[in-house]
Amino acid sequence: MELRSKQRFSELNGLMYACGFTEDEVGKPMVGVINAFSEIVPGHMNLRILTDMVKTGIRMAGGVPLEFPCIAMCDGVATGKYQMAMRNHIADSIEILIESHQLDGMVLLSGCDKIVPGQMMALARLNIPGILVTSGPMQPGCGNGKNFVLSDYVDCRMAELLGKAKFTPGEKAELMAQAFPTVGSCQGMYTANSMAIFAEAIGITLPSCATIHAVDSRKPGLAKKSGMRIVEMIHENLRPRDIMTANTFENALRVAVSTGLHGL
Numbered sequence: 001m002e003l004r005s006k007q008r009f010s011e012l013n014g015l016m017y018a019c020g021f022t023e024d025e026v027g028k029p030m031v032g033v034i035n036a037f038s039e040i041v042p043g044h045m046n047l048r049i050l051t052d053m054v055k056t057g058i059r060m061a062g063g064v065p066l067e068f069p070c071i072a073m074c075d076g077v078a079t080g081k082y083q084m085a086m087r088n089h090i091a092d093s094i095e096i097l098i099e100s101h102q103l104d105g106m107v108l109l110s111g112c113d114k115i116v117p118g119q120m121m122a123l124a125r126l127n128i129p130g131i132l133v134t135s136g137p138m139q140p141g142c143g144n145g146k147n148f149v150l151s152d153y154v155d156c157r158m159a160e161l162l163g164k165a166k167f168t169p170g171e172k173a174e175l176m177a178q179a180f181p182t183v184g185s186c187q188g189m190y191t192a193n194s195m196a197i198f199a200e201a202i203g204i205t206l207p208s209c210a211t212i213h214a215v216d217s218r219k220p221g222l223a224k225k226s227g228m229r230i231v232e233m234i235h236e237n238l239r240p241r242d243i244m245t246a247n248t249f250e251n252a253l254r255v256a257v258s259t260g261l262h263g264l
Contacts, residue, residue, distance in 0.1 A: 001237035002201070005030035006053055008102035013136060029063040029234045032098050032106040036070040036115050041166060043112035043135050043185035043192055044072055046214045050223040054107050057227020068097055075113040083114045090118030091125060098126055105234045107226055111135025111185045116195040122238045130240055132205045133226045134196040136214035138184030149187040152156040153179035184214030189260055197259065201252040203243045
């Protein structure tokens, strides 16, 4: 495909020079890398590592990665007032930056609740080559020799609120340590993992992206492959609307029904 960035930057702009660009990068595919890293969102705590791997993959394939941020908040921590507004704001802000700089493609990194669908909205709206990299789910903990996850922790807290159980401060701390042992999206078919699986089923992530845990050593390698793949997609002129068709939406909905996805 004809590179949009080549038309926009036919030669090295002085301001790009100030950012550290060189003449050697002019004419190569310029790829936006949208990083939703946040220190208050557990599902995004590994995104700095994954973003670095994506950028490495882009460079390996002959592209130029250009990272910029994306806001994010955790539905499990934040109040319910801004979630849907945030989703639309994410899509709008990505569109503004990608179109203003006429980038050739994009890799979007997120992992939690409204951020994944917000980035998917931007993909479909902009319809330039793009791929999603989700951060991966949190690993389960262990309590009494069994898996112990967010829903078990909530059950314990609800039992206490209903007067059916009593926990000391030390026991509460232990419950939290058991339920949230690693970074990653909440263990369960809540919005984060639901949307990650939906995105993979519809075809805008590499295979297995949704189900590799956030702390799994395979995750950084998959992020690097995603960076390499986006450069290929730019050369192929493969766009989101070529992938997100009626048939792939039907396939993703079948996956949603079969796995009990929640929060779409």
